[in-house]
Structure formats: structure tokens, C-alpha cells
Amino acid sequence: MLSAETISIVKSTVPVLEAHGEALTRHFYKRMFSHNPEVKPFFNQAHQRAGLQQQALAGAICAYAANIDNLDALGPAVELIAEKHVSLQIKPEQYPIVGENLLESIKEVLGDGATDEVIQAWGEAYGFLAEVLIGREAQIYKEIASEPGGWSGFKRFRVARKEKESDIITSFYLEPIDGKPLPHFKPGQYITLQVPTRDGSTTMRNYSLSDRPGKAWFRISVKHEESKGPDAPEGYVSTRLHRETDVDDEIDVAAPCGEFYLHPDLDPKRPLVLLAGGVGITPLFSILADALQTTPDREILLVHGTLNESLQAFKPVIEQLAEKHPNFRRHYCYDEPARDGAQREAHMTTGLVDDAVLDPLLPADNAEYYFCGPRPFMTSIYRQLTARGIPNENLHFEFFGPRGELETAKAA
Known part of the structure; x- marks a missing residue:
């Protein structure tokens, strides 16, 4: 355990970290990629640039x-980080690289404020x-590998099917080359794809599984984010x-991960x-398909x-359901608005997902809420739900970015 002195010193750095946190982390990533370029493939460079x-x-x-004196409060954050690290195959030997570059960055950015006592703490x-x-990642690695059909590291898959879901979203059906059964994933989880880059290295991306478990394939449904140039x-x-990816092409896939999923221990009633x-419909469709199958009487x-109908994925199958x-x-x-003056049905409206839409739709009873989408959508939904007094334990979401953005939205 950490000493009282270490805890006191670390807590004393909170104001300076709040003032210079992003400058510190920008410097940290730049320094680490320069001194240890071998770790660069573990990081999404699009997210870096943004x-x-x-x-x-x-x-x-x-x-x-x-919260260093109340680490229980960080439990959800630790779980999120551990799941993400496992999805990217982060191993213990990479932690010293991060630690060394972080401490050196604290020295270089904070200057005189980075005393020997601060650096030691x-x-x-x-x-x-x-x-x-x-420790937690070792547990997750073991759980994944011991799951029937599970594996360690990356496994070779082939594209069995490729189907267009909308003007910008295409589904890829991935089957293991070895023909073995796939593990049972939790609806809402994601897999990681490792693909080669133009410079001869690799990069990784997480994609939500967009169908229910129990199939002979994994399905991901990918939005085409237009590339902005060769570099x-x-x-x-x-x-x-x-x-560039067609049927029968092969790709490396890591086993399903993620802490955002339909929780089986919550009251199915x-x-x-x-x-x-x-x-953001992709993980939620997986949750929907599984919930309809496993809890057929549940109100959903x-x-x-x-933006419009042409960009909407899964509409035909949702209508069938x-x-x-x-x-x-x-x-x-x-x-x-609908094109060419077309009339939309009663379960379709023009505008955002706001209070006017949700008021007549949301159930009166104590419900479980799962939401996923772009950052502006997430902050808006979080604000609306918390304003209704819905407790945090009933809110389940996946959000890339500082949790403080959601808290700010709550207070707005």
C-alpha cells in the first residue's frame, strides 16, 4: 500500500495537474513515441491527432x-482500462516504458514544481x-484463454461475407481459419483487428460485435470514415x-473484450x-438481439x-423484430426532413433525440439504460437521463474521453 506521505504529496499535485494536464499528456505521448517507437502501434493515431x-x-x-486515498471509487475506470489493454495485447513489460516516460514528462513540463519528492511519490x-x-489484466487474459473457443493473442480469420447496411456502414462476417467454435461473448463487447500499415508496421482498431453470440462467425459493422490523405x-x-477488403481475405483478430455489455446479473424484469x-447502434443491436431471445417478455x-434514412443501419431487421x-x-x-416530401410513420420524427422525443417513450418503471454514439450525442443523453433523476447504477455507456465531459453536461 502507498504511504500516507506519498498519498499527501500526490493529492497536492491535483491543482497543477488540472491546470497543465493536457500539456503534460501531449508531451508524454510525443516523448514516448520518440524514445520508444515500438509502442506506437498500440495507440490509435487518429485519436492522437484529434x-x-x-x-x-x-x-x-x-x-x-x-482519489488516491479512495481507490474503490476508481474501480470502474480500472476495469475499463484493463479491458482496453487486454484487447490491445498490452503486457507487463510495457508498463516500465510508460512509467519512465511519464515521470520524465512530469519533470520536463512542470519544471521547478517537479521536486524530487513529487517525482518519487x-x-x-x-x-x-x-x-x-x-494483476487484473492477467485475470482477464486467463479468463479469455480458458473460455471454450477462446485464444491468446491474435488469431487468423477470413471474411466470409461483406454486406452493405447503409450508405456508410458495411457488415463484415468473420470466420476463424481453423474452423473451431467461437467463444460466447457478452452482447455489447468488441473485438480488435490488427492490420498492416503503409510503413510496414501494424495498427489496431476496436469494433463492436453487432450481432448476438452463438453464431459460427463474428460480425462487425463498420462506418466508413473517409481517409484524409496517404499520411x-x-x-x-x-x-x-x-x-480493399473482400470476401476470403484474411485478418488478425483478438478475442472479445469490453466492460460495456448487457449485464446478466441485473433484474431481467x-x-x-x-x-x-x-x-453507436452496433453494440446496442447486439444487446437488442440477445435480450429479445433470452428475455422474450421484457419491455424493450x-x-x-x-442524419437520414440512407445512413441508418439495420432498419429492415429492426422492423422485422x-x-x-x-x-x-x-x-x-x-x-x-424526409426527402421528396415523403411522410414518415408515427414511430419516426424529425429532429434530435431530446426530451420532447423521450418524454412519451420512456417507461415509467425503474429501467436499465444503455446508450452509445458520438460524443455530442452521449453528453446530451447523459444530461437528459441524469436530469430525470435516473441513478448512475442504471446508466450503462461506452464513452471515449474524459468522464468530466459527461459531468459538465450533467451540470449544464
Whole structure:
């Protein structure tokens, strides 16, 4: 355990970290990629360029410092980080690289504020957190490998089918080359694809599994993020999948991971509310398909917001499910008016997923809420749900970025 002195020193750095956190993390990533380029493939360079990873890490560092005397409060964050690390195949030997570059970055960015006592305290704090994460990740690796059909590292798959779901989303059906059965994943989880890059290295991307478990294949449904040039990371993998990957092509896949999933230990009699923005429908469709199969009497509501009908994935099959299951309701929100003056049905509205839409739709009973989508959608939904007094334990979401953004949205 950490000493009282270490805890006191780390907590005393919270104000300076809040003021200089993003400058520190930007410097940290730049330094680490320069001194240890071997770790670069573990990081999404599109998120690096957009500043998302720097923001997320700054938020995580501040949260750790502020709660270092109450680490139970960080349990969900530790689980999220551990699952992400396992998905990317992070191993214990990589932790010293991060620790060394982080401590050196603290020295270089904070200058005189980075006293020997501060550096020593943060060294101990990082070492303690590393032990916690390494221990949890070892458990997850073991659980995955011991699952029937599970495996370690990356496994070779082939593209068995490629189907267009909308103008910008295509589904890829992936079957293992060895023909062995696949493990049972939790609806809402993701897999990791490892693909070669133009410079001869590799890069990795997480994609939600977009169908229920128990199939002979994994399905991912990928939005095409248009690449912005040969040297830009944005959209590289999705462009490669959409334009260059065909049936029978092979790809390396890591086993399913993720802490965002339909929780089997929660009361199945509670209504289930699924709120999706754009391609955020992919994990929620997996949850929907599984819930309809395993809890056929459960009240389920799906609200899906998209720009227009041409960009909406899974609409035909969702309509079929609504006809088949009287306990399932769906509602679509389109940003744009219907084209050519067409009339939309009663379960379709023009506009955002806002209070005016949700008020008549949300169940009166204590429900479980799962939501996923772009950052503006997430902050809006989080604000609306917390304003209704829905407790945090009933809110389940996957959000890339500092949790503080959601808290700010709650207060707005």
C-alpha cells in the first residue's frame, strides 16, 4: 500500500495537474513515441491527432491523484482500462516504458514544481497502479484463454461475407481459419483487428460485435470514415476494410473484450432502454438481439438517431423484430426532413433525440439504460437521463474521453 506521505504529496499535485494536464499528456505521448517507437502501434493515431487520447489520459491522471486515498471509487475506470489493454495485447513489460516516460514528462513540463519528492511519490503511485492493472489484466487474459473457443493473442480469420447496411456502414462476417467454435461473448463487447500499415508496421482498431453470440462467425459493422490523405491516420482502417477488403481475405483478430455489455446479473424484469446515435447502434443491436431471445417478455425500447434514412443501419431487421415481438418498441429520429416530401410513420420524427422525443417513450418503471454514439450525442443523453433523476447504477455507456465531459453536461 502507498504511504500516507506519498498519498499527501500526490493529492497536492491535483491543482497543477488540472491546470497543465493536457500539456503534460501531449508531451508524454510525443516523448514516448520518440524514445520508444515500438509502442506506437498500440495507440490509435487518429485519436492522437484529434487530441482524444491526450484528453482522456489527462482526465485519468487527475482522477487518480484526486482519489488516491479512495481507490474503490476508481474501480470502474480500472476495469475499463484493463479491458482496453487486454484487447490491445498490452503486457507487463510495457508498463516500465510508460512509467519512465511519464515521470520524465512530469519533470520536463512542470519544471521547478517537479521536486524530487513529487517525482518519487508519483513513481510509487504509478508503480502501485501498474501492479493493480497488471494483476487484473492477467485475470482477464486467463479468463479469455480458458473460455471454450477462446485464444491468446491474435488469431487468423477470413471474411466470409461483406454486406452493405447503409450508405456508410458495411457488415463484415468473420470466420476463424481453423474452423473451431467461437467463444460466447457478452452482447455489447468488441473485438480488435490488427492490420498492416503503409510503413510496414501494424495498427489496431476496436469494433463492436453487432450481432448476438452463438453464431459460427463474428460480425462487425463498420462506418466508413473517409481517409484524409496517404499520411493521415483518420479513416485508414475503415477505408481499408470498405475499399480493399473482400470476401476470403484474411485478418488478425483478438478475442472479445469490453466492460460495456448487457449485464446478466441485473433484474431481467426491468424495462430495457437502448439509445443509439449513428453507428453507436452496433453494440446496442447486439444487446437488442440477445435480450429479445433470452428475455422474450421484457419491455424493450430502442431509440435510434441518425442524419437520414440512407445512413441508418439495420432498419429492415429492426422492423422485422418489432413485428415479431410485441414487447419491443422502436423510434427513429432523423436530423433531416424526409426527402421528396415523403411522410414518415408515427414511430419516426424529425429532429434530435431530446426530451420532447423521450418524454412519451420512456417507461415509467425503474429501467436499465444503455446508450452509445458520438460524443455530442452521449453528453446530451447523459444530461437528459441524469436530469430525470435516473441513478448512475442504471446508466450503462461506452464513452471515449474524459468522464468530466459527461459531468459538465450533467451540470449544464
